[in-house]
Amino acid sequence: MSFVTRGFGGGSRDRDDRLPPGQTLVQDFPVLSAGPTPEVDTGEWEFRIITEAGTHRWSWDEFNALPSEDIATDIHCVTHWSKLGTSWRGVSLDTLFENVESQFDYVMARSYGGYTTNVPLDELLDGQAWVATEFDGEPLDPEHGGPARLLVPHLYFWKSAKWVRSLVMMPRDDPGFWEQNGYHLHGDPWQEERYW
Amino acid sequence: MDHLDGNALAGPLADYFAFDVTEARARCNGCGEVAEFARALVFASPAGTVVRCSSCDHVLATLVEAGERAWLGLSGVSALEVRRA
Numbered sequence: 001m002s003f004v005t006r007g008f009g010g011g012s013r014d015r016d017d018r019l020p021p022g023q024t025l026v027q028d029f030p031v032l033s034a035g036p037t038p039e040v041d042t043g044e045w046e047f048r049i050i051t052e053a054g055t056h057r058w059s060w061d062e063f064n065a066l067p068s069e070d071i072a073t074d075i076h077c078v079t080h081w082s083k084l085g086t087s088w089r090g091v092s093l094d095t096l097f098e099n100v101e102s103q104f105d106y107v108m109a110r111s112y113g114g115y116t117t118n119v120p121l122d123e124l125l126d127g128q129a130w131v132a133t134e135f136d137g138e139p140l141d142p143e144h145g146g147p148a149r150l151l152v153p154h155l156y157f158w159k160s161a162k163w164v165r166s167l168v169m170m171p172r173d174d175p176g177f178w179e180q181n182g183y184h185l186h187g188d189p190w191q192e193e194r195y196w
Numbered sequence: 197m198d199h200l201d202g203n204a205l206a207g208p209l210a211d212y213f214a215f216d217v218t219e220a221r222a223r224c225n226g227c228g229e230v231a232e233f234a235r236a237l238v239f240a241s242p243a244g245t246v247v248r249c250s251s252c253d254h255v256l257a258t259l260v261e262a263g264e265r266a267w268l269g270l271s272g273v274s275a276l277e278v279r280r281a
Contacts, residue, residue: 030242032242032243033241034239034243034244034255035197035239035253035255036253079242079243114253114255178243178244178260180269180271181258181260181267181269181271182258182260182266195262195265
């Protein structure tokens with residue numbers, strides 16, 4: 001060859017403008033977890049939205065009968081990696097909240113295994129969040145949160161709770177697990193809202 | 197996810213405690229078990245270190261480190277017993 005082309009991703013020269021500040025592109029899908037991977041049998045799996053008025057429940061079969069959609073999105077982990085153009089399938093929270101009424105403005109996501117994370121309700125609606133059950137055309141692997149995880153890709157990925165079980169409406173923006181222990185209450189990657 | 201035993205805390209926590217934390221005994225707020233930190237389950241990831249009770253999996257402690265700042269959470273521990281020399 002008479003010349004050598006410059007490689008992709010070899011440095012900061014041609015920084016991708018889809019990368020938020022302080023992030024580095026990865027091709028693999030790192031696994032981060034705060035504990036053991038819960039074994040969740042879809043026969044016993046249940047998804048719930050809990051309000052001050054009561055509980056809305058979906059079994060695995062009921063959940064899968066809901067309209068779902070393909071989601072193509074970038075994801076950004078607070079540990080400085082980003083993954084561009086990921087492919088998911090899931091149910092929009094607009095669908096899940098269709099018949100839910102609450103006076104409260106904040107949501108605590110609760111997971112099998114005990115993990116929690118807080119998100120304002122207005123950041124979960126209007127096409128901003130899903131409960132995802134597939135990644136890259138395959139059922140979601142347990143280490144990535146299967147059978148179902150929250151997907152809130154405009155916030156750092158710790159907000160996209162693996163093994164999500166419930167969304168609990170709450171009157172204040174109470175901190176979840178990582179938010180109680182050093183991480184930012186909100187977590188916008190474009191504002192680098194990493195820590196308190 | 198694989199985990200280490202609580203002896204792995206000796207290095208990361210040495211900066212924050214003047215005593216050997218692995219020998220300290222902690223009472224778990226989840227189940228009431230009192231055990232040496234060395235017996236705890238340690239889940240380390242780039243996001244932070246999570247220390248869980250070996251009896252009930254309850255989170256005993258967390259450590260988040262970011263450059264010049266660190267957050268040490270002990271929300272799952274009601275008290276630490278420290279041996280005095």
